[in-house]
Amino acid sequence: MAGSGGWNRVLTAVLIALALAAPFILYPVFVMEALCFALFACAFNLLIGYVGLLSFGHAAFFGSAAYVTAHTVKVWGLPPELGILAGAAVAALLGTVFGWLAIRRQGIYFAMITLALAQMVYFVALQARFTGGEDGIQAVPRGKLLGVIDLSDTLTMYYFVLAIFLIGFAIIVRTVHSPFGQVIKAIRENEPRAVSLGYDADRYKLLAFILSAGLSGLAGSLKSLVFQLASLTDVQWTMSGEVVLMTLVGGLGTILGPVVGAFFLTAMQHYLAQLGSWVTVVQGVIFVFCVLVFRRGIVGLIASYAAGGRKAPGIISEAETTADKPAQARAAAAPGAT
């Protein structure tokens, strides 16, 4: 996204204006849901898009934060802002442990390890008493923000969600463009070289993982207040798959891609809701389609056109050489089998 600064500023202003007006045009709960998933996808994208690590277990952070927020707000009676902070903190803590374990392996193994660890969280959530098992935690009160602002009003809640989303999004944009962001991108492109330049790759990967987990938790906490519900769906592997799909559709390694992908898939789920299990089938088809012919995603494609890269037939083969995907070098470094 090397567009000129002026264009970016105009785009940002237009998007924020749209977001402010959205609840008067669209169903506010839908936009809130999409914003929660957009933040979740952006946090996930920080790992896959900028460090080149595919986590297949981000539902663990999203879901555990949802449970913690729901529990602390409903049972302990914490105000919403503290409940959300507690959720994000627990997710970051969990991310510290999972990241510490998972970064010992790379590529495909990293994905399997995060998936397995997240499945462990799922089973704990299924059995633990405070999560309510199959029922989840229902009727979570939204409470009063800072003891003053009543969040049970939908419009107030919407602007609260939008504010949290913008804060989370700003943190991610800032991180990507910081010196830290440059180092993690260097590690994605060529880890041995980054190490030889004196960067402690594992430490950077772990920090990025914790940040991603914490922000995913923030999204999960917010979601549990919006829907006043934390349930097993939030920690299940299907949720991990959905966030991968959102990011893939929008464009891996693009700033706005995960947001576009989240809105696209949330809208699709709303329209196809009455189709039952066909939603899963459609998601699968989109997965296959994206991997085979649309690896750049929506935003990735637009960005490459905007950059004047109008090499029409070469889109597919070109995608392998551009930077919007995990480095080939990582694939080559992955351990072989027999």
Add this chain to the structure above:
Amino acid sequence: MNSAVTWRNGESGGGQGQLTMFDWVHISMPPAPAMFAQLLVGLINGAFYAMLSLGLAVIFGLLNIINFTHGAQYMVGAFCAWFLLNTLGLGYWPALVLAPIIVGAAGIAIERLLLRHIYGLDHLYGLLLTFGLALIIEGVFRQQFGSSGQPYAIPPELQGGRNLGFMFLPNYRAWVIVASLVVCLATWFTIERTRLGAYLRAATENPVLVQAFGINVPRMITLTYGAGVALAALAGVMAAPIYQVSPLMGSNIIITVFAVVVIGGMGSILGAIVSGFALGLVEGLTKVFYPEASSTVIFVIMALVLLVKPAGFFGRAA
């Protein structure tokens, strides 16, 4: 995990631990028959872990793809047996041969039509593509059958059981253990001790060189994927009379099998077999002594193995 954790019997989300008939064992030192019964359950689960992780390892060796569709293909194998029985009247024994062939052929079609387009890409795309395929297959079956299971009877030849003195051994379960061991060892023998296996191992090391020696590597890749998928379907048929035939049976087991693969490392065929059976047994033992942890114990072991031996017990250092 502490006393605040409750164990819920027979929950649908109970993962591969669907064998909950003995979950009443809560006392710290259980009677011997209950313990042997749990060990048997563990061994059965282990047999399926072994067969599935074996197929994953074979496919990964040559294709460098982690076949996420493996669980779905295992499920389709079980449904294939169910269909053969309910539409054509073909029983368990024909299904044991036909289902792997049918599902394996479908696997070959998947490889030819889809997988071959992504060999040049990062391995992660293989995982994403097969994940999408798994969603499609599972969604279609769930649309058709809901999430409830279809019963599949034990073949008449294997009904009943025998009393071993210290425990009751159902005949079908004895058959599953013996048959899966035979299948695993036959696969190991084919890969490690035959000429075909030598080609396969060589192509895993260096496909370009093997191709230069006049061996049709792309065809070998296709057939290997078909064989790996057939193995999953075979496991599915064998599982059908034990677990119910359900659209969700695949996704529940495949994630556990991933953990088994991480623990064993994908460097060796024998490693996949040994770690599959061993972890099934460990899971069974956990159900005896600390049932609350039986669904998570394999993941905890995975975490511990990552700490001390990141490449897995049988894997090569990364």
